[in-house]
Structure formats: structure tokens, C-alpha cells
Amino acid sequence: xxxxxxxxxxxxxxxxxxxxxxxxxxxxxxxxxxxxxxxxxxxxxxxxxxxxxxxxxxxxxxxxxxxxxxxxxxxxxxxxxxxxxxxxxxxxxxxxxxxxxxxxxxxxxxxxxxxxxxxxxxxxxxxxxxxxxxxxxxxxxxxxxxxxxxxxxxxxxxxxxxxxxxxxxxxxxxxxxxxxxxxxxxxxxxxxxxxxxxxxxxxxxxxxxxxxxxxxxxxxxxxxxxxxxxxxxxxxxxxxxxxxxxxxxxxxxxxxxxxxxxxxxxxxxxxxxxxxxxxxxxxxxxxxxxxxxxxxxxxxxxxxxxxxxxxxxxxxxxxxxxxxxxxxxxxxxxxxxxxxxxxxxxxxxx
Numbered sequence: 001x002x003x004x005x006x007x008x009x010x011x012x013x014x015x016x017x018x019x020x021x022x023x024x025x026x027x028x029x030x031x032x033x034x035x036x037x038x039x040x041x042x043x044x045x046x047x048x049x050x051x052x053x054x055x056x057x058x059x060x061x062x063x064x065x066x067x068x069x070x071x072x073x074x075x076x077x078x079x080x081x082x083x084x085x086x087x088x089x090x091x092x093x094x095x096x097x098x099x100x101x102x103x104x105x106x107x108x109x110x111x112x113x114x115x116x117x118x119x120x121x122x123x124x125x126x127x128x129x130x131x132x133x134x135x136x137x138x139x140x141x142x143x144x145x146x147x148x149x150x151x152x153x154x155x156x157x158x159x160x161x162x163x164x165x166x167x168x169x170x171x172x173x174x175x176x177x178x179x180x181x182x183x184x185x186x187x188x189x190x191x192x193x194x195x196x197x198x199x200x201x202x203x204x205x206x207x208x209x210x211x212x213x214x215x216x217x218x219x220x221x222x223x224x225x226x227x228x229x230x231x232x233x234x235x236x237x238x239x240x241x242x243x244x245x246x247x248x249x250x251x252x253x254x255x256x257x258x259x260x261x262x263x264x265x266x267x268x269x270x271x272x273x274x275x276x277x278x279x280x281x282x283x284x285x286x287x288x289x290x291x292x293x294x295x296x297x298x299x300x301x302x303x304x305x306x307x308x309x310x311x312x313x314x315x316x317x318x319x320x321x322x323x324x325x326x327x328x329x330x331x332x333x334x335x336x337x338x339x340x341x342x343x344x345x346x347x348x349x350x
Contacts, residue, residue: 136187
């Protein structure tokens with residue numbers, strides 16, 4: 001692939017609809033459970049450069065607050081040539097708020113979607129093109145930077161010796177301040193095993209540092225922590241310490257929908273201990289009995305029941321002594337005590 005690509009002359013307008021606005025939430029939930037379900041996810045750079053994607057640079061010429069952005073086509077960076085001069089994109093409110101008139105972006109869209117009922121497994125989108133969304137590209141809309149263009153150019157080449165060059169570019173970006181780019185490169189590192197084979201000791205330490213930092217966005221931490229759990233021979237044996245830190249340092253407070261990734265990170269930590277059949281420290285599990293988030297309380301209580309059954313009652317009673325508990329949390333913990341009383345009464349009567 002050569003960058004920049006050629007300009008196309010067709011005058012058709014593509015209507016691109018962004019996927020369901022809560023897609024990041026769903027993707028995070030899928031990430032949390034994917035350790036138990038071996039469903040392959042394509043590395044994001046491979047997806048952007050695939051034959052089904054239209055990877056384009058374009059300048060924003062119109063923004064409709066109701067959920068529409070129009071791009072004037074710049075360069076076509078993919079192999080597909082059927083890209084119109086004006087690309088009309090339907091987007092979520094959060095995407096509308098993230099762009100500005102006159103700014104140039106790189107984005108990728110597809111004319112098809114997966115369809116299990118279709119003979120070939122894919123179908124044309126009834127409402128036109130859709131902006132691609134997957135792990136690391138949620139959605140595939142980035143600022144048109146020299147950094148991203150360099151990564152795409154190397155990723156689109158016949159790698160081999162270039163694989164190390166690509167890895168160095170990705171690791172440099174992982175240390176940067178652009179959260180969206182960090183998520184992109186973290187997903188590529190996590191999902192491309194050929195890159196993992198090339199990691200050196202300093203590389204592993206750098207990835208571990210980013211994954212364990214509370215300043216790193218949760219979606220990036222999720223990707224790297226899960227990769228380290230699944231492939232410690234490539235990333236190093238640090239997943240357990242990192243998962244314990246998540247349970248120890250993540251704030252207990254309830255999370256709004258916009259920060260659901262923080263909840264997903266904690267859920268992942270619980271799941272990793274369960275899947276690997278490793279006991280997390282009792283005090284870290286008991287800490288989450290005080291959370292206002294019902295899902296996290298349930299995970300904590302279940303983990304205590306599996307790993308520390310004789311200490312579960314004491315942990316619940318300690319949590320109930322906390323006067324700052326919400327009414328919902330207190331009611332749930334009271335119910336759990338009654339449930340334990342019922343179990344103990346049943347055993348005593350046998």
C-alpha cells in the first residue's frame with residue numbers, strides 16, 4: 001500500500017450509519033467474557049486494511065447535531081475504489097461532539113455486515129455503508145495524523161522484517177497521550193500473536209507499566225491485561241498482580257454509562273481469577289461488597305462464597321457496619337445474610 005492513495009472521481013454519496021450508540025458497552029462486556037469463549041477477533045489494523053473496508057481520509061464539511069457528518073473525500077487508502085466524493089455519515093451524539101468543521105480525519109466503513117442467515121455469511125447494509133467498529137476501533141474514526149499514516153503504511157506492507165518496525169511504532173504510540181490511538185495499538189498488540197513473538201524484555205515491561213497504570217484508560221488496560229493472561233509466555237507473568245491492583249485501587253463508586261469501561265475492568269479482574277481458578281485475597285473481594293454497583297457486589301459475594309465460604313458471613317457483616325452504604329446495597333447484603341441463615345438452618349436440621 002502506498003500513502004497517500006489516489007483520488008477518486010465518482011460523485012455518488014455514501015450514507016454511513018454508526019452502529020448502536022452503546023456499542024462500546026457491549027464490546028467491553030464481550031471482552032470480559034471472551035477468555036471463556038474462544039471467538040477470534042481480527043486485529044484492528046488488519047480489519048482497517050481488509051478488502052471489505054473503505055479506508056479514507058476526509059475533511060468535515062457539514063455537521064448536523066441530530067447525528068450526521070458529511071466528509072469531503074481526501075485520499076482513499078484502501079484497495080477499494082468505489083468511494084464517493086462526499087461521504088454522508090450517520091453517527092452517535094458523542095461522535096458529533098468529537099469532530100470540528102474543517103478538520104481532517106481518517107475513517108473506515110464497510111458496505112456489508114455479518115449475517116448468519118445469508119448464504120455467504122454477509123449481507124449488504126440496507127441503510128448504506130456503516131462505520132467499522134471492533135476491538136480498538138470503536139468506531140473507526142481518527143484524526144488524520146502522520147503517526148497513524150505511518151502505522152498504516154507499515155502494517156499494509158509485506159511485513160516480515162518490517163514486523164519489528166511496526167511493533168516499535170505501536171509501542172511508541174502506546175506511551176502517548178491520545179487515548180483513541182492507545183486503544184487502537186493496544187488491540188493490535190493484544191490480538192496479533194506475531195507481534196507478541198517479537199516482544200523483548202524492555203517491551204514487556206513497557207506494556208506491563210501501561211496496563212497497570214490507573215492513568216491508562218480502562219479499555220486499553222482491559223486489552224493488555226487479557227492478552228497477558230492468555231499469553232504470559234509473550235507478555236510476561238504479571239496478570240495476577242495487575243488484577244489484584246484493579247480490585248484494590250479502582251474506586252468503589254457507581255459508574256455512569258459513559259465510564260462503563262471502568263466497571264468492565266473490574267468485572268474482568270473477577271473473571272480472570274475465576275477462570276484461572278486462582279484465589280484473589282479475601283480483603284480485596286470483600287472490599288467490593290460496599291460498592292453501590294449491584295453487579296460488582298454480586299461478583300464479590302459469589303467469589304467469597306467460592307473461595308472463602310467460612311468467612312463469607314463475616315465479610316458481609318463487616319460491610320453492613322459501613323454507614324455510607326446505599327439503601328440498595330444494604331438491602332442486598334441483608335438478603336444474603338438471610339440466605340446464609342437458611343442454608344445453615346437446613347444443614348442443622350438434616
